[in-house]
Amino acid sequence: MTVAVRTRSSLRFRGRSFLALVLAPEPPLADWMAELDNLVGRSQGFFAGRAVILDVSALNLDKAGLTTLLSDLSTRGIRIMAIEGTEPASLGLGMPPAVNGGRDTDLAELLSSAERQKAGLKTEPRTAAPGSLMLENPVRSGQSIIFPQGDVTVLGSVASGAEVIAGGSIHIYGALRGRALAGSAGNAKARIFCQKLEAELLAIDGLYRTADDMDSQYRGRPAQIWLEGDVIRMAALG
Structure with a gap:
């Protein structure tokens, strides 16, 4: 009996670009959060299903402050996929990863x-x-x-x-x-x-x-x- 042996294909990597909505809080943070609440309250579902990156470059947050901000956004139904404007070492376990070098467009590509x-x-x-x-x-x-x-x-x-x-x-x-x-x-x-x-x-x-x-x-x-x-x-x- 002949047994067919299937050759394993080589590991393949692909590059793929996804553009995301960027939230960039500004000080004073309490005022910015109030404005965010205004938007979320009047336009329900605005952030639903959207990829969101948090740009904290305008804020001076330690790890505890960043954790609190992420929690506050989560309670508003905003899930952060990555954080920009901070060093990876400042991120704790379970936090979104750090990213940099993004291209300013604020848009996704046209739907296929x-x-x-x-x-x-x-x-x-x-x-x-x-x-x-x-x-x-x-x-x-x-x-x-x-x-x-x-x-x-x-x-x-x-x-x-x-x-x-x-x-x-x-x-x-x-x-x-x-x-x-x-x-x-x-x-x-x-x-x-x-x-x-x-x-x-x-x-x-x-x-x-x-x-x-x-x-x-x-x-x-x-x-x-x-x-x-x-x-x-x-x-x-x-």
Whole structure:
């Protein structure tokens, strides 16, 4: 009887890049935590399922202080995958690992076709022009459209629980009921346009405004949103 011997394949290593959301606390820490609570309270699930890196370079924390901060974030449903801005020797057993050398983008890559199908986007997005993305279908609840290269145009609506993140401006030809984050690659000149403003959260270049912070006179109306200094401005269209 002949016995087939299967040769073991050689050990294989692959490089793979994952971009993550970075939380960078600033002193005084109590004020920063209060602002974080404000965001978490008004935009439930914002951090759910997200890879988060904690940048503590602006803080002077010992091991006990870092442990407390990680615990405080955990109670808010924020799980830290790695810590930046500290030496590995300052991390205790069971803490996330230290990382360094990250590239500033604040964005994940555009969803793959398989991920879009899993999320329910049956139609492939098509590029309208270099540096822009056009979506012919509505963005349904639970979907994330992430496009760091430039503008995003949605011909339909963005449902509650959905989000659109763009390196440039965001144009929505229907109702905006979910979250829209424009200029997220550091473009302070980006704007958000929609035909019906009912957003859960708006953000431009990292500055945000939740539904409770929005002027009620613009709710349900066509509107544009832009950044003026460190203040998010709104105006009705038409």
